[in-house]
Amino acid sequence: MQEWSEIPVEVVSKGCLSDDLRDRRDRGSTFAAIPAFTSDGNGGDAILRRQCTREYKIEPIEKRVRVILGYEPRQRIKECVDCCIGISLDEVTRISPSRTRWITNRWPLIDAGMRRHDCLRLIGEQGIPLPKKSSCVFCPYHSNEFWRDLKDNYPDEFDKAVDFDLLIRDMTMSGLVRPAYLHRSLVPLEEVDLTDPYKDQVNMFENECSGYCGV
Template sequence: MKTVLSLGAGVQSSTLLLLACRGELPKPDHVVFSDTQFEPPEVYAHLEWLKDEAAKAGITIDTVTVGSIKRDAIDFARRRGRGDVSRYASIPFYVANNDGTQGMMPRQCTKEYKLEAIDKYHRRTVLGLKPGQRAPKEPAVRVLIGISDDERHRAKPPGWWASEQEEIGENLFGGAMVRKRKVWKPVHWQVRAYPLLNVEMWPDQSVTDWDVIGGIWTRADCVKWLEKNFPGRKVPKSACICCPYRSDAEWIHMRETDPETFAEAVSFDHEIREAYRDGQARRGFLAGVPYTHRTMVPLEVVEFDPNRTKRKGCGALWDEEPDGMCGL
């Protein structure tokens, strides 16, 4: 079975990679980073440092990308404004709807700019499959994911729940009666391993022990290990510059430590509204004005509150982000 480390360049996945570099975690066959092309400069600088450290241990980090999420988001908004409804993996902007309600755009960016890009890497590079070629029916790839104990709810087996309809009889008029049910769709060729949790999760949803680093680690344990073994090395929080799930404390940090990047976020926040015709982002029958910050005012005039922790959506990236990729 080939082992692949999914590298997000955040605290947890950086810890896994560096543990492997020091021989404290079995060395992966592959390490892959999926680039949205809109991460802060500190993330790219940290990634280059990780590449140097990995090279010393004979480990290569591969980078995959499906394009620039910034460019794609603005291009899509312009097309939508002209009536072209081409599909795009949307960013979950906060929206002030015309009917007075508030909401969020659907969130697809992690899935298509992170997870699907890495899945394609698994199929093409790791398994060597050609387009259209079937994947193995048995586990052939062990994916290492840096989810820690304080985020245990994010750990999932390889697969997903799908909604299907089943016939349950006939109605009074002779027509079919149906009901919806949830069906588990396993990814047969994959095992997901969570070294910081000491577990592996299998396609049939079973869970087995996989104690390779000794003990269960929290994010704080990772930070402590990094400080001890790489003193003075700061690991940034990995997320797109435009991510609406940033907490106010994270926006303040960006504004105070990297004003150029904050200015880029402000510019994007304006561009995304200007790109839609009449500033309208649409979801179903609702339409409204999109914003990067949940207060739904332009980013440069937001009164950030570092104590504001309750959030709309799925929460702060580093605490509640559900897909197991962003922020790791």
């Protein structure tokens, strides 16, 4: 994006979620929870509270915006800022208002009636390489279709997800009583049957955590 855009593009980072989770788990301290799955204790599944989007995406962006506006930490911001989130009309169920007082979320692609194929066409017309899906490799919201594609076509990335799945299995030192899994079946990712009866169905990513997983 920095190479192709005519407007300034800044990249901010909180660090590596997987490395941080590993470190915090080993130290027995709190960590930014991902929406992993665990047993509800009654034969069903439950999903863990999600903090990763806010801690690793929203907060770093807001912190940088404060700097650009010239404000110190915790100083009250007087301006109002529009945050344009790049989710398409296919993903309209993912829109949500900002929880930050001075930020108003906007969805220009939805306002323009653009769907994912429109975005891909527009990018192609500009001679820009088509981007890959931008959510985390180990996001529990991935569909069987995504996991299967990752396993078949990006085995190194799938191995990273498998390693992360093993990493979160025992989080008792961080307060989680039962084992956690990336897949809703509560089966280790490397053992999950990824057969999908809707193999050719286009994945519209509507189960992702929020618009920030595709900004």
